[in-house]
Amino acid sequence: MIRDPLHTPLALALTLLALAVWWNADFFGHELLAEVAIFAIFAMSLDLMVGYAGMVSLGHAAFLAVGAYATAAMTVFLGWPASLAMLVAVVLSAGAAALVGLFAVRLSGVFFIMITLAIGQMFYAYFFKSRPFGGDNGMSGITRPDLGILGLDANDPVVFSAMMLLAALGVYLLLRVIVRSPFGHTLIAIHQNENRLRALGCPVQRYKLAVYVIAGTLGGLAGSLTAQHTGFISPDLAFWTVSGEVLIMVIVGGMGSLLGAASGAALVILMRHELSDENTWQLLGLPGVMSHYWQFVMGIFFVLVVLFAADGLYGRLTGLLMAARARLTPNRQREDGNVSR
Amino acid sequence: MFRADNLHKAFGSLQVTRDVSLNLPRGCRHGLIGPNGAGKTTLFNLLTGELKADSGQVRIEDTDVSGASPDTRARLGLGRSFQKNNLFAALTVRENLVLAALLQQRVAHNAWRNLRRFKRVQEAAEQGATLLGLQDDLNTVVRHLSYGTQRQLEIGLALALRPKVLMLDEPTSGMSPEETHAMQALIAGLPAELTVLIIEHDMDVVFELAERITVLDYGRVLLEGTPEEIRGSEEVRRKYFGSEG
Numbered sequence: 282m283i284r285d286p287l288h289t290p291l292a293l294a295l296t297l298l299a300l301a302v303w304w305n306a307d308f309f310g311h312e313l314l315a316e317v318a319i320f321a322i323f324a325m326s327l328d329l330m331v332g333y334a335g336m337v338s339l340g341h342a343a344f345l346a347v348g349a350y351a352t353a354a355m356t357v358f359l360g361w362p363a364s365l366a367m368l369v370a371v372v373l374s375a376g377a378a379a380l381v382g383l384f385a386v387r388l389s390g391v392f393f394i395m396i397t398l399a400i401g402q403m404f405y406a407y408f409f410k411s412r413p414f415g416g417d418n419g420m421s422g423i424t425r426p427d428l429g430i431l432g433l434d435a436n437d438p439v440v441f442s443a444m445m446l447l448a449a450l451g452v453y454l455l456l457r458v459i460v461r462s463p464f465g466h467t468l469i470a471i472h473q474n475e476n477r478l479r480a481l482g483c484p485v486q487r488y489k490l491a492v493y494v495i496a497g498t499l500g501g502l503a504g505s506l507t508a509q510h511t512g513f514i515s516p517d518l519a520f521w522t523v524s525g526e527v528l529i530m531v532i533v534g535g536m537g538s539l540l541g542a543a544s545g546a547a548l549v550i551l552m553r554h555e556l557s558d559e560n561t562w563q564l565l566g567l568p569g570v571m572s573h574y575w576q577f578v579m580g581i582f583f584v585l586v587v588l589f590a591a592d593g594l595y596g597r598l599t600g601l602l603m604a605a606r607a608r609l610t611p612n613r614q615r616e617d618g619n620v621s622r
Numbered sequence: 623m624f625r626a627d628n629l630h631k632a633f634g635s636l637q638v639t640r641d642v643s644l645n646l647p648r649g650c651r652h653g654l655i656g657p658n659g660a661g662k663t664t665l666f667n668l669l670t671g672e673l674k675a676d677s678g679q680v681r682i683e684d685t686d687v688s689g690a691s692p693d694t695r696a697r698l699g700l701g702r703s704f705q706k707n708n709l710f711a712a713l714t715v716r717e718n719l720v721l722a723a724l725l726q727q728r729v730a731h732n733a734w735r736n737l738r739r740f741k742r743v744q745e746a747a748e749q750g751a752t753l754l755g756l757q758d759d760l761n762t763v764v765r766h767l768s769y770g771t772q773r774q775l776e777i778g779l780a781l782a783l784r785p786k787v788l789m790l791d792e793p794t795s796g797m798s799p800e801e802t803h804a805m806q807a808l809i810a811g812l813p814a815e816l817t818v819l820i821i822e823h824d825m826d827v828v829f830e831l832a833e834r835i836t837v838l839d840y841g842r843v844l845l846e847g848t849p850e851e852i853r854g855s856e857e858v859r860r861k862y863f864g865s866e867g
Contacts, residue, residue: 463724463740464733470721473710480670480704481783482696482725491733 286606287599291540299446303439311438312510317550318445319506321543322452324530326499329456331528332536333465334492335472336386339394339524340401343381344497346408346519348374348504353420353514354413363435364426367505374501375494382493386486389475398521405519419515423508435509445506449543452499456539459495468492469537533586535595544595552579623648624700624787624817629668629678631841638664639675640841646787646817653832653849654821657861661841662821663705666791669819670702671695682787696725701785705792705821707772711765715756715775718764719747722782746782754778754808770801774808787817794824806830829853837861 302314323345330336351370355361361369385396409417425435426444433440459465470478471485479485508514517523526549534545555561556578559569571578590597624646631639638661646652656662667673669680671692679688682698690698710718720737723746724730738744751757754774764772773793780788793809794802802824809831812818822828828835829849837844837858845855852858 458736459733461736461738462733463730463735463737463743466717466721466737467724467730469713470710473712474708477704477708477710477779478721478725479691479693480696480702480708481722481779482693483730484691484693488731491731 285538285599286602287595288538288540291544291595295540295544296450303442303446306442308438311442313550313554314442315438315445315510317547318442318449319503319510320527320530320546320550321449322506323500323503324527324534324542324546325449325452325456325539326496326503327527328531328534328536328539328542329459329468329499330492330496331531332538332542333460333472334468334489336389336489336492337394337528338385338397338496339521339528340381340397340399340404341496341500341527342519342521342523343401343404344374344378344500345504345507345523346404346514346516347377348501348506349508349514349518350408350414350420350504351501352505352508353423356424357420357422358413362427363424363509367426367502367509370505371498371502374504375498377501378494378497379490382490382497386489386493398524401519401521401524405516405521408516408519415515417516419513419517421513423512423514425509425512441510445510448502448506452502453539453543456499460539464488464491529583532593533583535593535597535599538593538595541593541595545593548594549579552582623650623683624819625681626669627679627681629665629675629680631664631668631673631675638841639668642678642838642841642843644669644819644836646819648786648817649815650817651831651833652817652819653828653835654819654838655823655825655828655835655852656838656844660838662838663791664841665838666702666789666821670700670789696783696785699783699786700789701780701783701787702789703776703780703791703793705795707769707776709764709772709775709779712763714761714763715751715767716747716760718775718779719750719782720744722779723747723750726783750778750782753781770797770804773797773801773805777805777808781812785816787819788812790818790820790822792821792823794822794827802827 302310306314327338327341330338348370351373352363352366355366355369356363381400385393385400388396408414414420425441428435428440435441435444467483467488471488475485504518507518530545530549531542533549534543535541553575556575557572559572562571563569586594626642626644629639629642642665654662654665664673668675671687671690675688679686681687682695682700685698687695687698710721720743723743726746727743729740729743748757748760751760756771756775759767764775767775777790777793790809794805797805806827809818820828820831832849834846835849835852836846837852839861844861845852845858
C-alpha cells in the first residue's frame with residue numbers, strides 16, 4: 282500500500298532480527314527475548330483498541346493480571362497442565378473484558394480513560410487483598426506447557442523464547458487480518474468520527490465492545506504467558522503503571538500500527554534493560570553510577586519522542602519515507618519532461 | 623412513508639418543539655424553513671434520533687422509530703447530511719464511500735476477510751464517486767478537498783446508504799453561487815422515488831426544489847403548503863420576511 286511504505290521492510294527486518302537474536306542469545310538473552318515477545322503481544326492488543334479504534338485505556342493491565350492469575354490458579358491449585366490452563370485463562374479474560382466493556386464502552390474520551398483506570402485498580406486491589414491468591418506475596422510454582430510430545434522441554438529458555446516468538450507472530454497475523462478487514466476499517470472510522478458513523482447506521486457501541494473484548498482476550502493471553510515465563514506472579518501485574526507502560530510502548534512505537542506497537546515494546550524493554558546496567562554506561566565511557574538514573578534517561582527519551590515524533594517512531598519514519606519519495610518523484614517527472622523536449 | 627405526529631420537546635421550561643406533525647409521501651420533496659430559533663435543528667434531531675421527543679411519534683414506513691437510536695433509524699432507511707461538514711477527514715474519498723457501502727451492504731462487522739476482496743463494496747464506492755463527479759478524486763484525502771466538494775461528499779455518504787428518506791441540513795450553507803448551483807443540480811437529480819426533507823436558509827433553493835414547504839415559528843408549524851401558497855401568505859411574509867418589508 283502506498284500510504285504504508287514502511288510495513289513490509291520493517292516486518293522483514295523485525296523477523297530477521299528476532300531470528301538472529303534467538304540464534305545468538307545466551308541464557309539471559311533468551312529470557313529477555315521471551316519478555317519482549319510477550320510484551321509485543323500485550324502492546325499489539327492494546328494498539329488495536331487505542332491506535333485503531335481510538336479508545337485510550339489506562340486499565341489494560343487488568344487483563345494481564347486476569348490471564349496470569351487464572352493460569353496460576355489452575356496450574357498450582359488444580360494441577361492442570363499449563364496448555365489447558367492457558368486456554369481457560371484466555372476464555373476467562375474474554376469474559377472479564379466483556380463484563381468490564383459493557384460499562385466502559387458507554388463512555389468515551391477522558392471518561393473512558395478514567396473508568397478503565399478505576400476498574401484496573403479494582404482488579405489490583407482485589408488481587409492484593411485476596412488470601413487464596415497470596416495477597417501481596419503473589420503466587421509461585423506456575424508450570425509451563427509439556428512439549429514432550431515434540432521432544433522439547435519448555436523449561437529450556439531456548440525453546441521457551443522460540444515459543445513466545447511464535448505466539449507473537451501468531452497474534453500479529455491474527456490482528457493483521459482484523460485490521461485489514463471491513464471491521465478494521467470501521468474501527469478507524471470510529472476513531473475519526475463516531476457520530477457520523479452512527480448516522481450511517483453503525484451500532485458503534487457494539488463495535489467498541491467487540492474491540493474491547495478482543496484486546497482484553499489477547500491481553501489475557503499475554504498475562505498467561507507472563508505467568509509461565511516468570512513462574513511467579515504478584516498483584517503488581519494489574520497496577521496502573523503497567524497499563525501506563527504498555528501505553529507508552531504503543532505511543533513510542535506508533536499508534537495504529539501493529540509493527541510499531543511491537544517495536545515500541547521491544548525498544549522500551551531493551552532500553553530499560555540496558556540503561557539500568559552499569560556495563561552499558563561504562564562501555565559508553567560514562568560512570569556506571571548513571572545506571573541508577575535510567576528512569577530519568579528514559580523520561581528524556583519519551584519527551585523527545587513526543588516532541589519530535591508525535592505519531593510515534595513508526596509514524597515519523599513513514600512520514601520521512603513519504604517525503605523522500607515525494608521529493609524523488611517530481612524530479613523524475615522533470616527529467617522526463619526535459620527528455621521529451 | 624415518513625411521518626411525524628404531534629412531536630413535543632422541551633429543554634427545561636423552554637418549549638422548542640410544540641405539536642409538530644409532518645407527513646412526507648414517497649418521493650416528495652419537502653422543505654422546512656423558519657426564522658432563526660424557530661426550532662428547525664431541534665426538529666431535525668428529533669427526526670434523526672439524536673434527540674428523543676418528550677411525546678409524539680416518528681414513523682418510517684409504518685415502523686414506529688420514536689424510541690430508536692440514530693443508527694437504528696439509519697438502518698431502517700433514514701439518511702442524513704450534516705450542516706457542518708462531518709466526514710472522515712483523514713481518510714480518502716474512496717475510504718469514506720467504502721465505509722458507507724460496507725454499512726449499506728451489512729458487511730462492516732466482517733473481521734476475517736480482506737477489505738479489498740469485497741468487490742461489490744469497491745464498485746459501490748466508485749459508482750458513488752462518479753455520481754458526485756469525484757471519480758478523479760477517489761484517492762484524495764478528504765481534508766484536501768475544497769469546501770464545496772466536501773459538502774457534496776457529505777450528501778454522497780448519505781446517498782451511499784441507499785436511503786428511503788434523505789434529510790438534508792442546510793445543504794448549500796457556506797457555498798459560493800457556483801457551488802450552490804452544482805448542489806441544486808445534484809439534489810434535483812436525486813432518484814424520483816427518494817423522499818427528501820430539506821432544511822435551508824437560502825429561500826431561493828427551497829422554493830426551487832421543494833414541492834411542499836413547512837414553516838416553523840416558535841416551535842410550532844405556522845403554515846404548510848406549496849411554494850406558491852407560502853409565498854402568497856401574508857402571515858409568513860410578516861413573520862419571516864418582515865424585516866425586508
